[in-house]
Amino acid sequence: MLYQSRITNATRRTTLVLAFLCLCGISSFAAPDNSKAIMTGSSTTSTAQPDEPVPAQKPSPSPAATPSAVITPATDKMSQSQQGRQYGQPGFVGEPINLNVVNADIRDILNYITEQYSVNFVIDSSVGAVPVTVNVQDVPWNVALEAVLKANRLGIESSGNILRVATTEVLAKESEIQKVINDSRLDASPLVTEFIRLNYARASGTLAQAAGSTGAFSGGATNLSFSGGAGGDATGGSGDQGLLPIISRRLSRRGSIEVDGRSNTLIVTDVKENIEAIRQLTAILDQPEPQVEIETRIVIANHNFSRDLGAQLSAAVVNLGRGGLANVSTLPGGTNSGPNPFGVPGGLAGTAPPTNSLRATAASTVIGLTTGLFGTAQISALITMAETRGEAKTVATPRVTALNNRPAQIESGSQIPVQTTQAASGTAVVTTTFVSVPLRLSITPQITDAGTVILRVTIENNTINTGIAVGGVPGIDTQRMQTEVLVPDGGTTVMGGVLADTEGETRQRTPGLASIPVVGNLFKRKLVTRQNSEILFFITPHIYRPDYQGRPTTTNIQNGPRTTTISQPVPLGNPPSNTPTPTQLQQQQAAPQTTPQGLNAPTPSAPPANTPSARPGTLGGQRP
Template identity: 25%
Template sequence: MSSKPSRCVVLFTLLAVAGCTSSPGKDFFTETIDSLHAKTSPLRAGYSGPAAVTSASNAAQRFNGAQYQGTGQFVSSGAPVTKVTGDGSGKFELNLVNAPIADAAKAVLGDALHLNYIVDPRVQGTVTLQTSQPVSQDALVDILQSALAVNAAGITSRGGTYQIVPLSEIMASTPPVSVPSTSPSGPGVKVQVLQLQFIAADEMKTILEPITRQGSVLRVDSTRNIITVAGSDSDLNAIREAVSVFDVDWMRGMSVALHPLKTSKPEAVAAELDSIFGTKEGPGAKLIQFIPNDRLNSVLVITSRPAYLARAATWINKLDRLAETNESQLFVYQIQNRPAKELASVLSSVLGTTVKTEGQSGGSNVSPDQTPIAMQSDGVTPAPLTGPSPSLPQQDNEAPAHATVVADVENNALLIQTTARDYQRIEQILTKVDVLPTQVMLEAVIAEVTLNDDLKYGLRWFFENGGTKVSVTDVAKAAAAATLPGFNWSYATDNIQVTLSALSKITDVNVISAPTIMALNNQKAILQVGDQVPILTQQSQDTGNGSAPIINSVQMKDTGVILTVTPRINNAGRVMLDIQQEVSNVTKTDSSDIDSPTIQQRKIQTRVLVNDGESLALGGLIQQNNSVDRSQVPILGDIPIFGNAFKQKNDTIRRTELIIFIRPHVVRDINEAREVTDEFRGKISLQTPIQKRRGGTKLQQDLKRLAY
């Protein structure tokens, strides 16, 4: 056996061992030579070379050189491509480096998951997939789909086969559409329909587009508030998670407050708050909203920061208070004691304005039962609110600007359009004039006294010359005589019943009327008992047609007993009475051929002053009626000349005088009104009917209503 082959085997063995144990810093060739030197003996001195012929043992120790073939590559190309390996528990490790997409698909879809797949030839590129620890099948698919997305490719499923196609062709392959609860499992792009609960679909799209893959949001349905998205399972999971973060009941997180305004307009306050908080442009944009509410005259505050509510409330109160001096608004003053038109007229007089009523030039924009008062007009400066009455509160000299007052007659109220500051000043005036008015209860007796021989000079002479024991006092007879000829005296008496009883003993007394009237201070009270009589006022006929009918114009005239009294009370408790009394009778017209009755009138009109509770007697209207009564003996009275002996003629002259007794009772409040009513009720017997009697000396039945 030759020793050369043996030495070669030994050499390569040594080289292999040396290669495994080579020290750092030395190349493979150097390490091999060093190893050979360590195993051979050094040459002896005087060695001149090998002998020409050597023995077999020497041949075994001879070294003829060594050779090692290198790779010729001096840059590392990385670790070699390996397959996906499983650990037997359903988890896998990936170690794909620069693997073509087709190889990666085979390793993941084919070898690991055992799925049928197709790779579109248009999909090119390499992927590197490595995991540091085993991952599940779902994670394995997600890793592959993420790597494919980098290469503009994706996985879609059709008929149980998965296709790797360009992303632009994904939707053309009609991926499955579902809702999250029924989404199919497995790799590939899927389409899901998400139903939003609280957030608007358009707003959700705006949120998703920056944080998802381009084209992930396919469609937005604002009507049904749904959004359609597409992507892999991991993409869809991320989208659903984002939706769950933002699709919440935002109203539960919002803080809301409603602030009513006293003087300001909601639109103006909301605009000022927008500027203060910078809701349009600034750091507070969309963090807080101010919504004006005209119906409630308030501002609605909506904010995502609860702390902003207190700040907003502070500013709203400040702005509302500042606007009291110049913000016009509508106030309603409910009148308590006076008519709306009357109080409006008084207010306009105090403020130096005019009252506009329906039908005046320029028209009116209010209903007929409402009277507007123009507080200021062009070219006219209203008088200051300081009124002439000393009882009114002192005001400054500034008049209300552009204030308007409307008298609501239907509801007896005043509608005042002005600022809050001016309304406070106007309200002070109204509270002074809108007070409970003083009332006067007027007890009157209208009687007709027949003037006989004892009274032939009239009742005035009778009272002045002591014809009765009744105490009377002359009051203002000169003024009465100058005002009304024929009505020339007035007396104050203590007791009406006693006076009438005294007169009834010497003559006939006819009580025409005995009214009791309750009248407001400075208000006219009218009592009328009688008839309306038609009076012919005009006749006309067509002169061109003799047979034309005659057209008569008729006017109705009030007759009977008409009493009109206007009481005026002063601070001393005395009552001034404006009295107008009319007693009229209807008689046949004998003085002309006019077919119309004649009205006989006795009328009194005067003004007197009397103390509270004192009776006043007014008289002096004397009327004389002349009548002729003729009678005869039948047949004999008709004989000429001698018939006069059987005839009788009586000329009767009847003179009467009208006398009026009035007693006022001042009623200042409800308690006094109740007392007067109880007193009057006690004087009248409600159990016995009142019997009216006219004429005669027995006056008791006529005076049952006047139990003084």
């Protein structure tokens, strides 16, 4: 009994101790709080949720370091390794954060970002006590951080996964010092000479031609002045400056560049880092450009021909919904409601026929019309039919092939001799000069990524006018038209408006009787005919793209303290390791003649040019 009583008393004392410990330990536990943590003074008050485990609370910061603030992440904590990108990398977007602090120290904000987003900060000694007041909601933390630093004249420098915070003055001075160090390193680096022979691009425009065969530039040049050639424009052509201005701006202070216009070679001397960058840039820019074959058909027709041709094409557009093959892209004075604007084969069935207003507008003229591939074939057939009826006449069908963004010019006409008399030492000197009276067509094609061609067209028609002759020299009437039009590959655009006034005189007489004075007028007559005609230009572009790519071939050869890079196969400098010795040459002469691998290897022949092939819808029939 005494033993049982002792056990009972011990049990009771143990129960009382456990109860007392439980009562005393409640204050050391707190429930997790997923809401905002409100920091006031030196303590943090949290609201405990029922029926949840109560972890130990972290010690609160000191009162001096924690002003009145509300700092909460808008989303759950996620490390930068989970995001896939780190701060400072392109495309980085931090997690949204809510900041509402008043006079908080910048270090407290950086510590909070470190705890929440695993970012490593190093604070420079130039950063003192910076009080920050900010209130942002759902803003990426990196955007909020940069705004806070910028507002307090602070900057950030990224080095790997460490972010260094310093004042803008310190960072600016360090940047200048680093620039001086880099320049000194470049000045101490050995120079490298690179011979880059261009295959497709031109080394320079007018510079090398004006200097004879060579031109030169020293490094560091940023203000370069070039004069374009006559007739050049912004899209290329005679005013093309080549690659020289582009490469000259990328030279260091010690770098220089020379141009050999005869071989179209760039001679670049600079440090190795710049040489590598220039080589890569040259490989990108020195690419074969696609070519455009421009087929032009010049037709002289009566004034009603364009109206009749427009009416026939309008009727063909109406037949589109009935399975016709006409394919008109744009109609003058109206719009095409079909879903196939550029005449790509397929998708022609089911096109809604145009309304009567569109058909009437299209019948008024054909000038300004643009067709697709099938429309080109139909226009060719309609012109042939008009020629058989005597309503039209094809006077020229020139074809010219031009590079992309390079002008092509077609000219046809005559020259008028003009005599001028000048007195020299009491003797009259007669000088004869010829004045051109041409029909000139200038076209500059530009190929778009969609496979269409932008044509910049200039048409000039000069005719002789005897009615305004001075001193026996007739005048010249000039008609000029300049436009820019978008045409699909293989499509046709029609341009006109150039009028031609033809006047003819026919004399009819009866032999013998017409010679009798006075009475002979009854047996002869003079018939004057005057005809107004119009010159129409049917322009069809065809795109031909190169099927091969070219790259400049170079090799490095050591030559003393400098490294010279020259084009193969010129063997300058020390011979390469695979060059046979005199003993090996004697053995090769005794042995059957073979070509060692890598020595005097046959140069691969250039790939064949892209020969134009016949296409349907050619205005002039078969291609040569």
